[in-house]
Amino acid sequence: MGYVAVRGGAEAVARAEELVECLRLMGGSTPLHLPQIRDQLRHAVSRAMHEGALYAPLLAALAVKQAEGDSIEAAFLLRAYRTTLPRVMASLPVSGREMMCLRRISASFKDIPGGQMLGPATDYLIRLLQPALANEDMSVVVRAAERYEALVAIGGQRPGEVGRFPKVADYMRQERIIVDVPPDLAREAPFDITREPLTFPCPRSARLQAMAQADTGSLMSLAYSSVRGYGDAHPTLVELRYGYLPIQVAHPLTGEPITIGEIEATEAEVASKAHSVVNSAEPPRFNVGYGFAFGQSELKVMSMAILDSVLTQARIGSLSGESGPAADEEFVLLHSDGIEASGFVAHFKLPHYVTFEADLRVLDRARDHHAERASRLGQLVDQALEEQR
Amino acid sequence: MSANIDQLYNFALLDEDAKRAIRRSLLKAVALPGHLVPFASRDLPIARGWGTGGLQITLALVTPDDTLKVIDQGDDESVNAVNLRRLITRTTGITTTVDTAAATVIQTRHRIPEEPLRDDQILVLQVPMADPLRWVEPHLERATVMHGEADYGKMWVYLYESVVRAGDLRIASQYPVIVNRRYLMDTTPIPRWDVPKLHMAETLYLFGAGREKRIYAVPPYTAVEPLQFEDYPFRTEYRPGQRCARCGAENAFLTTHFVADARGGRWEATCSDANYCAKRRAQAEATA
Numbered sequence A: 001m002g003y004v005a006v007r008g009g010a011e012a013v014a015r016a017e018e019l020v021e022c023l024r025l026m027g028g029s030t031p032l033h034l035p036q037i038r039d040q041l042r043h044a045v046s047r048a049m050h051e052g053a054l055y056a057p058l059l060a061a062l063a064v065k066q067a068e069g070d071s072i073e074a075a076f077l078l079r080a081y082r083t084t085l086p087r088v089m090a091s092l093p094v095s096g097r098e099m100m101c102l103r104r105i106s107a108s109f110k111d112i113p114g115g116q117m118l119g120p121a122t123d124y125l126i127r128l129l130q131p132a133l134a135n136e137d138m139s140v141v142v143r144a145a146e147r148y149e150a151l152v153a154i155g156g157q158r159p160g161e162v163g164r165f166p167k168v169a170d171y172m173r174q175e176r177i178i179v180d181v182p183p184d185l186a187r188e189a190p191f192d193i194t195r196e197p198l199t200f201p202c203p204r205s206a207r208l209q210a211m212a213q214a215d216t217g218s219l220m221s222l223a224y225s226s227v228r229g230y231g232d233a234h235p236t237l238v239e240l241r242y243g244y245l246p247i248q249v250a251h252p253l254t255g256e257p258i259t260i261g262e263i264e265a266t267e268a269e270v271a272s273k274a275h276s277v278v279n280s281a282e283p284p285r286f287n288v289g290y291g292f293a294f295g296q297s298e299l300k301v302m303s304m305a306i307l308d309s310v311l312t313q314a315r316i317g318s319l320s321g322e323s324g325p326a327a328d329e330e331f332v333l334l335h336s337d338g339i340e341a342s343g344f345v346a347h348f349k350l351p352h353y354v355t356f357e358a359d360l361r362v363l364d365r366a367r368d369h370h371a372e373r374a375s376r377l378g379q380l381v382d383q384a385l386e387e388q389r
Numbered sequence B: 001m002s003a004n005i006d007q008l009y010n011f012a013l014l015d016e017d018a019k020r021a022i023r024r025s026l027l028k029a030v031a032l033p034g035h036l037v038p039f040a041s042r043d044l045p046i047a048r049g050w051g052t053g054g055l056q057i058t059l060a061l062v063t064p065d066d067t068l069k070v071i072d073q074g075d076d077e078s079v080n081a082v083n084l085r086r087l088i089t090r091t092t093g094i095t096t097t098v099d100t101a102a103a104t105v106i107q108t109r110h111r112i113p114e115e116p117l118r119d120d121q122i123l124v125l126q127v128p129m130a131d132p133l134r135w136v137e138p139h140l141e142r143a144t145v146m147h148g149e150a151d152y153g154k155m156w157v158y159l160y161e162s163v164v165r166a167g168d169l170r171i172a173s174q175y176p177v178i179v180n181r182r183y184l185m186d187t188t189p190i191p192r193w194d195v196p197k198l199h200m201a202e203t204l205y206l207f208g209a210g211r212e213k214r215i216y217a218v219p220p221y222t223a224v225e226p227l228q229f230e231d232y233p234f235r236t237e238y239r240p241g242q243r244c245a246r247c248g249a250e251n252a253f254l255t256t257h258f259v260a261d262a263r264g265g266r267w268e269a270t271c272s273d274a275n276y277c278a279k280r281r282a283q284a285e286a287t288a
């Protein structure tokens, strides 16, 4: 059966769906359970949640399973589900200061108020494959629980102590080292790109939301380009923290804040060596960028924070030297959404025989024109064009 | 409504607020023919670039009494058309048809049906690029200013250079037009053959670009003029002597297909509008 003008398209589509389902299971191994994916493929679940812009660990595990581990497809499934949900209410703004940290580090100062806390970090692991992982049974689960308990005991947490820490950025603000981004004066409520069209110039809240649900790899690539030489980023990590954030809503009748749960999240602030001047009366300070994502998603939030800083500088005109594509807000925001980019790149698989037929007719005419240009007049035109170059 | 529609989802999938927002953008688009109206563009279970703009318009418009036709490349059976129709019927339960004349709403990609459309029909086009200035000005902020000032000089220069270099206005499908003597508009990749059908038509044409988040419209009886030069007029793909190998139509857009036969196969030009071709063949059989 030809791809062109597929007749009986309905049947073909149904069969394709069946085949996908069969291929997933035909290896004969035990089907995955969602808690296994949620617990043991933590980063795949985090990525599906932040790129899918929906905090729902078990649904994200389902999406990862259904997508057979494809991160963009998993995020796509979650987004397509999220869009059908009503917006009941907005939660109250939450600050990273409230985070119960499992990890918090700063690259700006050796010692920071509250201390550096490495936590569960892969940064310093020696990347050797561990053959022992290939054949684990339930005994390793028991042993892990015991080891965790021992680690907590060594940590020596004092009773009543909670994992909250002061923010390094607050200290830098106090010392007038960094300057905050000027607020979008015209807007009180944050922009929502899923409810309002994203047009340019856009408020910073739209930029942050777009990047928070963008593809990790795309943000990383753009941020990398800016630090590597096609830009002026020069970032220093003020602080990166990972842990649990309480989520509160206002009681519909009394307005009292009520905690409705907590989310696992990562956030980062990055300071840029490029000086930012709010007005000429003020001394120069470092510009700051912000990154946030669900789950433990450090690469994502650092990329986001670097780009946020670069884009703010580009907006207020304080970039020096080469700006590069990462300083173009439209370029960054319109090309980093994984769902949009993957959809459009993939759409070239759809038939294009109408447009191709039209292209062929224009090609015919270009060929006729080419033949005509072999004439004396054509040679003169060529000569003139050549001289122009 | 049929009984098997998915009760988990609202009628036509989108929630009522989303539909209202889209209809508001549509009203604005109709009031300003050819003007690009930004809209939020919801996520859908269909991938971006596969018809999400047209789909959102259709979902915002259809009522349980509508009769829907969905085509891709002029063909109701093309897999993407089948897939979109499946989603719309599954979430609405509305009646569908392949008969152009029987449809109240027609969603299409890359074609306008050959059969003239009526004033009680709406044609919804899926749009990939939206802004015709993308050829010469990819920056949206600058392009918006150019539209605002009707500053289309760059586009004219682009077309002029293509004539000098390639002997034709190089934009094959998706040909730029001036709507209502004001806005430059992208016709989506419909072939040039379909462009004159937009001019002073009886039908309402709605355009939706999901990924680009823009809606625009050509209301009935609106002047739609392709960009052209006095000494280099707009020409469609039409070639004298062209003829559909199946129904014999001489005045239709044809696409070329490879047809296998006993001697290894041959290339054949047939109508891209499948329903038009089928109707003509049925008519010929009836009168024979």
Ligand SMILES: [Zn+2]
Pocket (backbone or CB within 6 Å): B244, B245, B246, B247, B248, B249, B270, B271, B276, B277, B278, B280
């Ligand atoms: Zn025909």
